Amino acid sequence: MANDILITNIGELATPLGFCPPAGKAAMNRVAVTKDAAVLIRDGTIVYAGPDAGLDEPRIAAERAAAGPGLVHIDAGGRAVVPGFVDSHTHFVFAGYRDDEFLWKAAGLPYMEIHRRGGGIARSVAATRAATKDDLISLGAARLAAMLSLGVTTVEGKSGYGLDLETELRQLEVMRELAARQPVTIVPTFLGPHSIPAEYAGRPSAYIDFVIAEVLPAVAEQRLARFADIFCEKGIFELADSRRYLEAARRLGLGLKLHADEIERIGGAGLAAELGATSADHLLKASAEDIGRMAQAQVVAGCLPLTAFTLREPYADARGMIDAGCALAIASDLNPGSCYSQSIPLACAIAVLYLKLSMEETLTALTLGGAASLGLADRIGSLEPGKAGDLLILEAPSYRFLAYHAGMNIVRSVVKGGRLVHGPAA
């Protein structure tokens, strides 16, 4: 039998324990910490996660017999174990880098000067359009490998650097290819309305017409995406365009996500609640009323602290979102422009130090919150019987080191679906 694994001598097992009961407040602070624990994964699914004592010798012997020689046994050496991280907002498929532009921004050059020098998302669009599928696969694979080494076992990936039919589909096809080639689970999101392409300059509604008429149906027909997302922002895709795009996507069976109220408050968070979106992300300028509506509608709030760090913006009010009853996901927003980082360790340190989250809330946001943001909270994000066997063995005695060892990657080994896919076995 494949994907059977027994992990013993876990010094500390830390896992969120479920949240978001229907019509209830999300329980972001509920983390179970078990000392001297063990985990048993059978056929990729957790069958036991709890005290060592609960997995007595007869049961281990029976499992060994059932699994046969395929059962892998890992001695965690007293280390801590947590669920695999879920990075629920990334743009990891792109070509071209913008390191010069990053330094121009860091040096305080005005937006128009950066634009004059050729900065901006259009560069990434041009490079991605010019890239072959193989180029994009190779670039994406390297980024996923880095993420896996940081403990990410499920990642969301968005299109949005094509802004045309062909390249948008190619980005999504690349994710489909990569899903088959490496261990990280990929949840693909169509983000055709990421920006207004040059061909539609000044005509965002016409671009949305095109996306609804030609791109969305192709994406849906080929089942290339699970979600549709839009950059809902003043002067780009405002509420009316966002609403009709998202409604069209919903009719095609796609789940809904929004980049909402990042730069100006136009009510994107409220729209997410109105439409019952799965998540709305960024939210730096969202109103308290709209956050309350999101909580009511059980829209997961996506907090992207690495972007705020890199852009030197104030952080989103993650504390307020949790207090309002939202489920919170913390994600990297990896992209070539505003945030070329997938550093979960840095996001974790910022959450505890600057977002005023507890360690429990931070772990939940990086695991179960991310899972909820992808509609997968019933399958991943915590270490409970019935869930996927995705977990991390940390080079630390406690999961608290995820924040305490600030900015450092303390992931030693990664188990994905019951298979050791990164790091040593002991």
Added chain:
Amino acid sequence: MANDILITNIGELATPLGFCPPAGKAAMNRVAVTKDAAVLIRDGTIVYAGPDAGLDEPRIAAERAAAGPGLVHIDAGGRAVVPGFVDSHTHFVFAGYRDDEFLWKAAGLPYMEIHRRGGGIARSVAATRAATKDDLISLGAARLAAMLSLGVTTVEGKSGYGLDLETELRQLEVMRELAARQPVTIVPTFLGPHSIPAEYAGRPSAYIDFVIAEVLPAVAEQRLARFADIFCEKGIFELADSRRYLEAARRLGLGLKLHADEIERIGGAGLAAELGATSADHLLKASAEDIGRMAQAQVVAGCLPLTAFTLREPYADARGMIDAGCALAIASDLNPGSCYSQSIPLACAIAVLYLKLSMEETLTALTLGGAASLGLADRIGSLEPGKAGDLLILEAPSYRFLAYHAGMNIVRSVVKGGRLVHGPAA
């Protein structure tokens, strides 16, 4: 012949080019960037670093013949190469962790409450006193291995968690042992006056008497340290105690370092200038006048941004220090209390984004500035003929990715003294 290495196909060779001429302003912004470069290291020392074209076939053939079969050839595959990082301020030899205290502080608990719960440096002192030499070697080795993987080829390490004769010497002995066991060069610093031990509570001057009479002479006699350092701070070791301690250390042949003006402005930076210290670090509250005196006296300014990040303090005015003419070193301050991090990537991102340093200044501060802070600027810190063959091959086309790929470790391979000591050869 050992430690001979030839690196070709370097896409970008980036190196600081020297600063701090006698009586001149430090040149922190002078970085040479060479495209299509090669480096040749003979017997651990750089003999060529420059354009590929400068290392023509006859020369390579001659080098091969001279080196014989011992010459290692690395194809950098178009990647960027920079000097090894010099982490010039760390406390990497200690036992015991304070992760709970980190979270208490993050949650905003008042200082006295943290003290009541048993927080503070006394915990680290108790744990380090209780640790055996072997314990400390094992802990220190793991931390050095993490630093090496981040590209640190030279590290300063301080004692200061013993605060008694025996443990202070043991910490320094541990560094001597570790220097012989692993590739990172260790520069040991005696920091007996790191805090006032319980045995001398309320009597800092009596503790300094003890250190001068009993500990310093033992350290000097056994040649266990190259520098002496002190926590010069209001209510701890003020100016008079600091001066007599440092003067005593100087008489014994030790170079001088100070933790200066971190919490309150008492003139530690000015004292560093007066005594001709090699460096003064922290400097969050140092006066502009004292920074000017440091520049005049060529005292290297040590900036520790990870500590400010972790403590949520305002960052030191690194920009002002450079503008005043100081050589600047950026270091991690790795320690179990105020900053359990050795993340050079995070320090680099903070420097460019929040300290208003250019990429050139940041690279210089992490390499040649660190070297100057250890009195080693003539031997390490840049890639020039005659210097040690300490360099990094980055998983990136340009050294700009050190900041752009924010918080991510992009060090692929580490060459130390002409030997590949970490990462793949190609």
